[in-house]
Amino acid sequence: MYQVLLTTLLILSVIIVAVIFIQPAKNQSSNVFDSGTGALFERSKARGFEAVMQRLTAILVFLWMLVAIGLVIISSR
Template sequence: MQSLMTNLLVADSILIVIAVLMQPSKQQDALSALSGGATDLFGKTKSRGFEAFMEKVTVVLGVIFFVLALVLAYVSSH
């Protein structure tokens, strides 16, 4: 059981890295973080299409990662 959870955790970690690398770059956001970004305060738009899909995939994979980590910690301690 412990080795299965470890393998699932490693596979999920690899998928998280791939999902993060596939997300479109936000150079405008990075630039505004350095300059203060006050102009973007009220101009926030919702992401659509591929960007929204990749954000959802990343969130789901992150939740799965934490659940697997907690289950693995519980299985390891008992």
């Protein structure tokens, strides 16, 4: 069981990194030190592809955390 969870954690890690790199860049807040943009702290609702990618990332990270906690529980026994 430990090896299965460890393999799952590795696969989820690679998928999470790939999904994060696929997400579209937000040009508005790319430069934190640029005081010219007043929209730095404004929230805009994600739509379309960006919304799907945000949800997918959140689900994958949640699954990653569950597997990691499972590994901790198994390894402590």
